[in-house]
Amino acid sequence: MHLWIGLHLPRLPLEVFSPRWSVDTGIVVLEQEAVLAASPLARAAGVRPGMRRAGALMMAPEAQLYERAPLLEAEALQAVAMALLQFTPQVAQGEEATLLLDVGASLRLFGGIRSLCRKLRHSLRALGYSARLSTAPTARGAWLLARSGAGRALKLSTLERKLDGLPVSLLPPLRPYLNWLEGIGCLTLGELGRLPRPGLQRRCGAAVLEMQDAARGERPEMFEWIAAPASFRARLELFDRIDDAALLLSGACRLLQQLCGWLCARHFAVERIRLSLEHERGRVARPPTVIEIALADPVWRDEHPLRLLKERLAKTQLDAHVIGLTLEAPEVKPMAPLSDTLFPEPGGSKEDRQRLFELLVARLGTENVLQPSPRADYRPEHANAWVPVHEKLRSSHVQAQMPPQRLPRPAWLLAKPIELILREHRPYYSSPLRMVSPPERIEGGWWNGTEARDYFVAEGQDHAYYWIYRERLGGTATPRWYLHGMFG
Structure with missing residues (x-):
């Protein structure tokens, strides 16, 4: 199934969208000293397309005059085409600032034609442009509906009915013959289709019949799709x-x-x-x-x-x-x-x-959003470091170097151990502590002063569990006890 969307962008230079102009300023775009387009304020003052420069200045002396900028228009059209590639890979450029999109294969992905059209309009608004949007079963039909603002046609029968009422001036090959067509009373595409084809071809050329047949689905259409560059x-x-x-x-x-x-x-x-x-x-x-x-x-x-x-x-x-x-x-x-x-x-x-x-990093800064990074060290206070959250960690490699833990470790490790007092030869923290686990001996740090400790899981009278250790001191010195962590 082929379904085409036509987008016709206004042929205005990018300066028209400049925010620096006040609301009281009209804008007029000239092409070869004639008015090509005018803003609503300029139109309200009486400026009309086709009017000469002097006439536009006479009707709207405060209006800002711009020459048409084809290069800027081409860049804008290319930018819009590049953005629309996110909806379909088949985007082609049509005549007179129009883009054609084959969206038949994209309807299910974007939730149907209505949802897809809403997303297209949202993308255009984000780009800062407005466009007339149409849908049709044929590309030339979508082009004609977009150029005339005739709306959508999802079926071929609906498209033919809409095409019959469009003016013949929409077809570029017919514009040199508009006076002759008006003289014979042929003003719409429906009336054009009832004229004898051999005579119309001899008078206006084969391109007219080719466009008309392509719009009604009676002739295949070929396009050169817009390709994305290798780098952005x-x-x-x-x-x-x-x-x-x-x-x-x-x-x-x-x-x-x-x-x-x-x-x-x-x-x-x-x-x-x-x-x-x-x-x-x-x-x-x-x-x-x-x-x-x-x-x-x-x-x-x-x-x-x-x-x-x-x-x-x-x-x-x-x-x-x-x-x-x-x-x-x-x-x-x-x-x-x-x-x-x-x-x-x-x-x-x-x-x-x-x-x-x-x-959070963008809002608070890299130094304020950290994550734990395990280190290959037996000492608990040195077994972890805090690094920025965006750094890649190799925790599996670090854990492979560490021996498996046979005894439980607390979830809350104090930043600095608290020295405990002894009462009746037992460590005391709010109440006497009773050892409920065998000792776990940790010894390391020979490069900056060896530390030797025996860790125990202790229970207080309030049935809270603590992680305490005893310093291993040589000689007859009384060992000192420290609280290093708490269990949840």
């Missing part, structure tokens, strides 16, 4: 100089949308991303500020990296204005398949816990 690097030129890092999040979100499309198209997951904040050029040029985020578990969606970037940008202090953003993915790996576990792990998956740790 996306850049965004900002509209103004930004001196607050938190304001850069919307631009980073646009770049992350492109990254997600590239990852899905290449079947990759990203392990580390690098966001470069570009500063002024020229005589006052300075190197960019680089924000790197390492992910414990590779991801190919933007929700988690976006949260981490938000936290990092909120803590970043800028030494100079930012004029551009560049996002790179220096470390990627093949995308891991989805888990086939029948019953989910209680308390969330391992990936959920790692994402929580990464969010």
Whole structure:
């Protein structure tokens, strides 16, 4: 089953979306000294497409005039196409700022056509663009519905009914012959289909019939799909100089949308991303500020990296204005398949816990989020160290070097042992302690002063259990007892 989505983007330069213009300023886009498009405020002042520059200035003297920027339009269309690769690998570029997506194989994955269209609109909003969206069983039909804003058609019969009411001016090969078509009373595609085909071909060319047949599903369509590059690097030129890092999040979100499309198209997951904040050029040029985020578990969606970037940008202090953003993915790996576990792990998956740790690190700092790291040492107070949570541990290797524990160890080990007093030759801690285990002898640390201890599990009169040890001293010296841990 083939189902196509057509997206038609407005042909406006990127400066139209600049936040620096006040609400009282109209914007007019010119092409060869004629008005190509106008903002709602300019239209309210009387500016219309096709009007000359002088007429537009006369109707709206305060309007900002821009020449059409084909290069910026092409870059914007390429950025949108790259982001949409996360929904289907079959994305093609159509005429007149239109993208065509073959989503027939993606409907079940995204929960149907309605859910998929909502996700498409959300991605476009994150990119900062708006588009007319349509669906049709054929690519040319989706293109025509998107160009005219005629809505959706999921069946071929519905598509034919919608096509019959569209104006003939939508077909590019027919535009030189609009006066002749108007003279013979042929104004819609339905009326065009009732004209004699041989005469229409001789008069207007074979391209007209080919487009019409392709739109109605009577002719096969061939496309050159947009391919993702071998490596990812996306850049965004900002509209103004930004001196607050938190304001850069919307631009980073646009770049992350492109990254997600590239990852899905290449079947990759990203392990580390690098966001470069570009500063002024020229005589006052300075190197960019680089924000790197390492992910414990590779991801190919933007929700988690976006949260981490938000936290990092909120803590970043800028030494100079930012004029551009560049996002790179220096470390990627093949995308891991989805888990086939029948019953989910209680308390969330391992990936959920790692994402929580990464969010805490971004918010609190690397030095404030630690994890235990076992060490190959017999002495309890030296058998563990605290390291940053993102460091890889080799606990299985460390445990293999340590002998198996035959006696229980407490869950709570005191930071510093407490010396106990003796009463009637028995250690005392709130009450006399009674030994309930044989001794466990621990001896080590010959490189910085040998320590020799005999550890016992002791019970108090309140039936609490303690881990105590006795120093092994030579000669006739009275041994000293210490409390080192408590059992739960």
